[in-house]
Amino acid sequence: GQNIDQPTEMTATEGAIVQINCTYQTSGFNGLFWYQQHAGEAPTFLSYNVLDGLEEKGRFSSFLSRSKGYSYLLLKELQMKDSASYLCAVMDVGAGSYQLTFGKGTKLSVIP
Amino acid sequence: IAGITQAPTSQILAAGRRMTLRCTQDMRHNAMYWYRQDLGLGLRLIHYSNTAGTTGKGEVPDGYSVSRANTDDFPLTLASAVPSQTSVYFCASTVEYPGTEAFFGQGTRLTVV
Numbered sequence: 001g002q003n004i005d006q007p008t009e010m011t012a013t014e015g016a017i018v019q020i021n022c023t024y025q026t027s028g029f030n031g032l033f034w035y036q037q038h039a040g041e042a043p044t045f046l047s048y049n050v051l052d053g054l055e056e057k058g059r060f061s062s063f064l065s066r067s068k069g070y071s072y073l074l075l076k077e078l079q080m081k082d083s084a085s086y087l088c089a090v091m092d093v094g095a096g097s098y099q100l101t102f103g104k105g106t107k108l109s110v111i112p
Numbered sequence: 113i114a115g116i117t118q119a120p121t122s123q124i125l126a127a128g129r130r131m132t133l134r135c136t137q138d139m140r141h142n143a144m145y146w147y148r149q150d151l152g153l154g155l156r157l158i159h160y161s162n163t164a165g166t167t168g169k170g171e172v173p174d175g176y177s178v179s180r181a182n183t184d185d186f187p188l189t190l191a192s193a194v195p196s197q198t199s200v201y202f203c204a205s206t207v208e209y210p211g212t213e214a215f216f217g218q219g220t221r222l223t224v225v
Contacts, residue, residue, distance in 0.1 A: 033213065042202060043155070045213035087155065089214075097160075097168050100145060100206070100214055104154035 004103035006088050011109045012078055020073045020106045022088030030098065034062050034073045035087040037105065043087055046073070075108075083110045115139070118203050118217035125193050125224050133188045133220050135203035143206045144186040145170075145214065146178060148199040155202065161186055193224045 003025040012018040024032070031050040035043035049055055049064035049071060061074040073086055085105040092099050116137040125131050135144065142163045147155040157170030161180040175197060177189045186205075190197055203217040 042216035042218055044216075048213060089155075097162050098143065099157060099160055099168070099170065100204070101157060101171070102147070102155040104152070 004088055004090055004101060006086075006103045006106045008104070009107045009109070011111060012075075014078055014080060014110055014112050016078050017074065017076050018078060018108065020075075020086050020088075020108065022071045022073070022103060024069050024071070024088070024090050024103075026069075026090050026092045026101075028092045028094035029066065029090065030093040031091040032062075032064055032071050033089040033091070033100070034060075034071075035089060035102075037085045037087060039084075046086075078110050080110050080112070083108060116203055116205055116215055116217040118201075118220050120220060121218065122221040123223070125190075125222060127193055127195060127224055129193050131190045131193055131222070133190075133201055133203075133222070135186045135188070135217055136184055137186075137203075137205045137215070138184060139205065139207075139215065140183060141205035141207050141215070142183065144180065145204045145206075146176070146186070146188045147202045147204065148172065148197075149202060149219075150199050158188065158201075195224045198222060198224045 006022045034046040037043040047062035054063045059076045064071045085107045087105045088103040119134045145160045146158040149155050156172050159178040161167045164183045201220045204214040206214045
């Protein structure tokens with residue numbers, strides 16, 4: 001199984017940079033995903049890491065260290081519309097099946 | 113428009129009744145998932161299917177059943193609904209193997225009274 005931890009809530013100022021951390025424990029790691037979810041909506045894909053290192057996509061970057069079971073999502077030049085929950089998810093492959101398991105999510109509030 | 117469709121979008125259900133939540137995708141994705149999302153608990157996996165004809169249990173399978181007769185459809189059934197099954201249910205799908213993003217349906221808000 002998996003154990004995925006991320007902070008429950010964070011607050012940051014418009015225009016600033018925020019880092020959301022995620023730690024995980026899994027037996028058959030096969031990739032880590034970050035999703036964004038606005039209130040009342042479905043999650044939408046942000047990034048995917050399977051190898052160690054940093055993946056950059058516009059204002060969003062995601063980092064992975066497999067040896068440490070650690071990832072973070074970096075959001076730059078924060079905008080009010082970035083207020084949402086950010087979900088860390090791990091793909092676990094084992095016994096011929098694969099499951100996508102989510103952490104509880106981090107609610108980010110961007111303030112003026 | 114390609115994607116995942118869930119039905120109904122919301123439902124109020126009397127306890128003890130049977131209910132099937134529908135999920136259909138037209139992307140020919142092999143893997144499909146059902147999650148429930150509750151405040152403070154995040155998205156929890158109920159059941160999954162890696163390919164048509166196979167299903168597996170997730171973290172919270174009790175009280176739910178699924179079937180995968182074909183690639184496109186993955187219905188979730190509550191045989192006898194209980195109030196603790198009040199939640200928002202999301203269906204998701206991915207291409208045949210890990211490493212690709214999961215696409216989500218718009219969700220079904222279910223209230224069991």
